[in-house]
Amino acid sequence: MPNSNKNKIILTGDRPTGPLHLGHYVGSLKARVELQDKYECYFIIADYQVLTDQLNKSKEIEKNIREIVLDYLSVGIDPNKSTIFVQSQIPEIAELYVIFSMLVTFARVKRNPTVKEEIRSSGIKKPSLGFISYPVSQAADILCVRANFVPVGKDQLPHIELTREIARTFNRTFKKVFPIPEPILSKTPVLPGLDGQKMSKSRGNAIFLKDDPKTVEKKVMRAITDPKKIHLGDSGRPEICNIYKYYQAFFPEKAKEVKELCQSGKLGCVECKKQLAKMLNEFLDPIRQKRKDFEQKPKLIKEILEEGRAKTQRKVRETLKMTKEAMGIEYMISNYSN
Secondary structure (H helix, E strand, O other): OOOHHHHOEEEEEEOOOOOOEHHHHHHHHHHHHHHOOOOEEEEEEOHHHHOOOOHHHHHHHHHHHHHHHHHHHHHOOOOOOEEEEEHHHOHHHHHHHHHHHOOOOHHHHHOOHHHHHHHHHHOOOOOOHHHHOHHHHHHHHHHOOOOOEEEEOHHHHHHHHHHHHHHHHHHHHOOOOOOOOEEEEOOOOOOEOOOOOEOOOOOOOOOEOOOOHHHHHHHHHOOOOOOOOOOOOOOOOHHHOHHHHHHHHHOHHHHHHHHHHHHOOOOOHHHHHHHHHHHHHHHHHHHHHHHHHHHOOHHHHHHHHHHHHHHHHHHHHHHHHHHHHHHOOHHHOOOOOO
């Protein structure tokens, strides 16, 4: 029986701020590998979005794009099944962003609770216009390929709702061009950093997919566990232990055993960490090996991104043409030759 979902489009991706970590794997990468067999998937590397809050790190973006592609390939994202592209290589997306910015008020964008939280957590006292309006840019990323679904975490739902509003406003004002994209909400609990805070490169609390075995072991051994479980015989509280959350995310069957032994005082934190480090390294070994193999093929990465650019640009040019024709501004359409 043919897969009817293959006619449906998914758009998701990452900002190139550095290599990806276990939180990315649990929260999105694992699902993407499965989704690429069911849908037409576009994975965007949103490099312009890095500039919204890390303008001073622009020179690192090119290296980080390569890191992300290597991570994608190493976990099983297949460029023969999915399309990987870099946002800035498709200038037509920026054109759609300009058009979409006319369909939403500045006050509406500023009310976005996620934007408010990101301004607060970033510590930026004078956020740029690009920072505040990046949900509109994100709407252009999603609608440029006329995506039907967008896999997101709970915190991103306000952005998707704004995208849906923009699509509805355009379709109502001019002509139906855009689908109203539906969020695919991640059902996986957010994996905390080793210190219990949000996993982040800047906090130094993340295990990266590319970390070598010794680095993984050192990071796990430094992780914060139950502060009241000091001695081997002490009864532990797995529900508040960061290490236990990693067992739950990656080794659910082992987690049941660990929970019982921890609560009964038969498993100490040091031994628990050693077991986890060993199991995580066994999990990461094939990923690291694939990454190492792909690192030896720099031309392949360029080819993947070029093929992704070409395919995406054809789709986006079609979208932009439909958009301008619906608005009656086709005089703005230049020569879209392939």
